[in-house]
Amino acid sequence: MKLPFSDPVLIFATVMMLILLAPLVARRIRLPEIVGLLLAGMLFGPFGLGLLERDATIQLLGQVGLLYIMFLAGLEIDLHQVKQQRSHSLVFGLLTFSIPLALGTWLGIWSLGMAIPTAVLMSTMFSSHTLLTFPAVGKLGLTKTRAVTTTIGGTIITDTLALLVLAVIAASTEGELDTRFWVSIGISMTLYVVGVVLLVPIIGRWFLQRFSSDENIEFASVLAITFLAGYLAHVAGLEPIIGAFLAGLTLNSLIPEKSGLMAKIHFTGNALFIPFFLLSVGMLVNLELLLEGPSTWVVIAVMVGVAIVSKLAAAYASGGLLRYSLQESGLIYGLSVNQAAATLAAALVGYEIGLFDDSIITGTIVMIGVTCFFGPIVTEHFGRRLAEQREQQSLTESDGAPHRVLLAVDRREQAKELLELGFFLRSGNSHEPLYPVHVVPEGSDTEERVARGEKLLAHTVVRALAANVPVSPSTSVDVNVTSGILRAARENRASIIALYWDGQPAGRGRVFGRSIDTVIERGKQMVVVNRIVSPLNICKRIILVIPPLAERQAGFSQAIQTVKTLANQSGTRLQLMIEPGMTQPVRKFIESVQPAVAVSLVEYRAARDILYELPALVATTDWIILLAARMGRISWQPRIDRLPHQLSQQFPTNNLTCIYPPEEQLAYRQAFEKRLDRGFFQQVFPQEHVVLNSSAGSIHQLLEKLLAGEFPRKQLKPMLARLQRISETEPVELISDVVLLHDHIAGIDEPRIFLGVCRKPLQLPLVRTAPHVVVVLLAPHDQDPARHLATLADIARIIRTPGMAASLRDTGSYTKLVQRVTDEHNRQE
Structure with a gap:
């Protein structure tokens, strides 16, 4: 058989076999899976056994994989944490750019005898880095930690600065470094960034709202937006990775972490595109280059040494200034030490304009190989230690409380909306399943209605599993719906009961209707009553109405935490509507409750004025949440019981949720x-x-x-x-x-x-x-x-x-x- 393979079917079959076997072998010998794919690319690529050639197809899919990594980084970053800690990204970005640049320039001039432009251009390769190990961090559940957020933000800063220096040096060698050059590049970059930030959310929200029932169209629209943004970044004088990251960042709040669409995005990237990228990087490594002579060894030693040492210094200097732990600093180092795409781009540009010779290209390839093998091991080591610490801290902070959400599903048209709400109510680090329950009252047609209920829950299970969320469905028969829901909540030890409300007026003396009101009255758990009229992921803001004395009733902290979890999971801002007399300590307590989200406050004059002051505050994309109270509790008032129906009538196009806090603290x-x-x-x-x-x-x-x-x-x-x-x-x-x-x-x-x-x-x-x-x-x-x-x-x-x-x-x-x-x-x- 002729090598390398030329038959496209055989090439693809070989690549898929490597994607299948390389992680399994790596896991067997206790190496990170990423290292296994890199080694497979090196072993079976053009400089190994020669089975595969790094041809245009491999390069194309590898480039797609790189853009996909940057897109996922923007999509999974915690925007609330970025806003709170944007100075952290700035500190790390400047340090991880300047330290490698200064050390590389000095060593290039002193030890390799380079001219200043050549030394500076070589140093930009050390300053930039590729988030090669980001998928490994995602598997450990650390994508929203402050260390990862800081690294992602710093990556954009350092890569942009490195590529800007590259463009400046390339233009200077061609004599184009004039006022026109600076004005054109400044205008194009500004127009591009502003255009993406303003237009992508509008286009994405339109697609996700218009085609919310067709996840395939949603997925295709997200990919189209991402790669179009990447290409337009290239047109604007930026690297496509910047465009892919911006696309992920602007779509962040529209794609929930636990949803079928996010599961499709992760599956496609982790199963296909990202492994292609890792294989293509492994194919670059040519160990024969080490035999070219002592002068090449000096260049290789300098480049590899500067890349490893300078990134180590930048990571731990940033960690020290920002008061991060050693594990967090180590994780930053593992993420930022990897050299790949931007580094190779700088090397090729330098070679084409005559500043680099063959020894620099050789050193670049070896440096990419060494850092890409070293980085995953460091990331895996510190990532696991940090994950264990976070698990322990999370359990301590939550007092070991189970977070079990029971969804009372009655009709098929309610199931999708309730399930989406369940995804949001379920905290990001929870291992508990969702509990969809369908209750059938006893009667002559019980068996037929049970069969219909099982079919209904089957659709719910399929949708939940598509989003990688475990479910434990059940259909029960009871004397009435209320008794069945409460019995299911006791049997499953649920902490939250989520109910669907059609927004229609109840009978005299009722708030929502006999069944829902009885669940609220007899249940001790938190009860969440919802009227959902539009997809939750397109909401821009949550408005939480807190009636007087609500902070004094049992379960207030759990209710606030639940609302902030909804805001965090849906990527929205949170605005509190509070009474003027609410004390400053209570305000600080609300802001301190985890998870961290952007919180703003507005005061109403009196409880009777809430309904009249809300219209000036509510926009069409807002989600209104009322912190309600059961009858007889300290914050209960008759006018609060009338609010759900009044809000439903006054804001027919807004999602509305009423939260009844739990009644007692558990043992x-x-x-x-x-x-x-x-x-x-x-x-x-x-x-x-x-x-x-x-x-x-x-x-x-x-x-x-x-x-x-x-x-x-x-x-x-x-x-x-x-x-x-x-x-x-x-x-x-x-x-x-x-x-x-x-x-x-x-x-x-x-x-x-x-x-x-x-x-x-x-x-x-x-x-x-x-x-x-x-x-x-x-x-x-x-x-x-x-x-x-x-x-x-x-x-x-x-x-x-x-x-x-x-x-x-x-x-x-x-x-x-x-x-x-x-x-x-x-x-x-």
């Missing part, structure tokens, strides 16, 4: 008040339930060792089979290296907790890394939900203690393990 908060000392550890993990340093080679063997002494053989066998199935279908990864299996069983009165630690890692299909530690929680069937949550919180409190996973792996004695826990407790005290 799981007490778990975090317990001291992590010797007694607490022994109470949660008694010695007879702990197996350390086990030689078990499978999860079944470990489970058998843990449970054999506790249950009779007749009960043990089906229990092991069930736990084995749970380990394969629904394991809970508490932290990296630790997995929880929990189940409800008959025949016990108290929860029983077991802890097993293996010498060798266990292979579980749905866990990111092969764990050494397994925790088993067996709870009684009829256990109180609050008690169950408190037990889970106790387990998490211990396991998520810093260094606990390492202590469990390294300690072979229960006594020594307890002593370590005590020492850690004393150190924290």
Whole structure:
């Protein structure tokens, strides 16, 4: 067979095989998947086995992959955090541009004997970088952290400055560096940026509103806008990566993080375009260039050394100035050390205008190869450590509270809107599924209505799974709809009940109608009643109406957090409409509640004037939310009960939501008040339930060792089979290296907790890394939900203690393990 392959079908088949196998092999030898794709490109490319040529097709798809990475970076960045911390991006951007530029210019002149223009042009290759490892950060759930946000913002600053210097030097060699040049490039860049920022949101909002029912058209419109913006950036004198990033940034608020459209965007990029880019970069590496002589080695050493050291200095200098942790600074370094697209562009331009010779091109290729292999390893290392810290911090801040959203679905036309709301209500770091429920009242046609309900929920499941959101649907039969909803909420331990309201007036003495009002009156959970008339993702602002004394009722903080979660997930601003007497501490509290969103305040004169002052404030794209109260509570007033219908009538084209805060604090908060000392550890993990340093080679063997002494053989066998199935279908990864299996069983009165630690890692299909530690929680069937949550919180409190996973792996004695826990407790005290 002739090499390289020329048959297009064979070329594509080979590339797809590499995209399939390279990550699997890399994972097997414990390397980042990105490194596997880079190595595959190097091994099978023109400088390796020669199976594939880096031809126009590979280059085209590689360029598409690069633009896709920049588009995703803009699409997933937290705009609220960018606005709050824009100075952070500016600091990092200037440092990561100036430090490599200064160090590279000095070494180019001093060690390589270059002229100043040549040295400066070479240094621009060190200043720019490519967000090669951004997909890896996305898999760790860190895309909206401040370190990643700062890096993305800094990338745009440094790449723009580097490419601007490149354009200036290229123009100076051709004698075009005059006033006309500066005016033309300034005008074209300004017109382009302003045009994209103003027009793309309008066009995107029109498409997403007009074709909200056809996700294929939505997807095609987003891609068309992105690549058109990339091309127009090239026309304006900028690099296409700048245009792709701006497109993602301007579409950010229109594409929810958890939606079918976002899932399609991620799937297409991660499965096809981005791997093509990584393979194309790997194909550039030619190890034979290292044999060209000592002078080439000097150039290579200088270029690789400056790229690695200068980016390290910039990352940690920025982290020190901005008071970031070592893990955050390390993650910034891992993201910014990678050299690829802009670096290669600068090298080729320098070669074409005669400033660079073959040794610089050789050094550039080697530098790209070294940094692209080094960067993913650094990113993976610091990213995992930061992810573990965030998981622990998140659990501590939320007091281990479950975030379970129950959606009461009655008709098909309600299902899509309620499901979209569920995506927004579900916090970004939640592992809990959504719980769509359809209740059928008992009657003569019950079976037929149950069948219709199951068909209705099937559509809901398909849409949710397309958005990569887990769901747990159920159809229940009860004496009436209200009883069925409340029973489903208790059985699933839901924290939020979301209901659909058609906006029509209720009967005398009712707010929404008999069913909804009864759920509000009898339910203790947060109840969210919604009239949805337009897609939630096209809303520009949320207006939250807070009636007098609302801050004094139970559940106020949870309600505020829910509203801010809606604003964060939908990418909108939040405006609070408050009473004049609301104290400054309460205002500060509202602004401090996570997640962080842009908050503004406006005061109404009195509660009776809310309805008359809103029209001057509300625009057609606003989402109105009323913080309501149940009858008899401190903030309840008869006029507040009349507001939902009045708002529905006065603002027929605006989405309207009424939030009733939860009635009571759950008992799981007490778990975090317990001291992590010797007694607490022994109470949660008694010695007879702990197996350390086990030689078990499978999860079944470990489970058998843990449970054999506790249950009779007749009960043990089906229990092991069930736990084995749970380990394969629904394991809970508490932290990296630790997995929880929990189940409800008959025949016990108290929860029983077991802890097993293996010498060798266990292979579980749905866990990111092969764990050494397994925790088993067996709870009684009829256990109180609050008690169950408190037990889970106790387990998490211990396991998520810093260094606990390492202590469990390294300690072979229960006594020594307890002593370590005590020492850690004393150190924290």
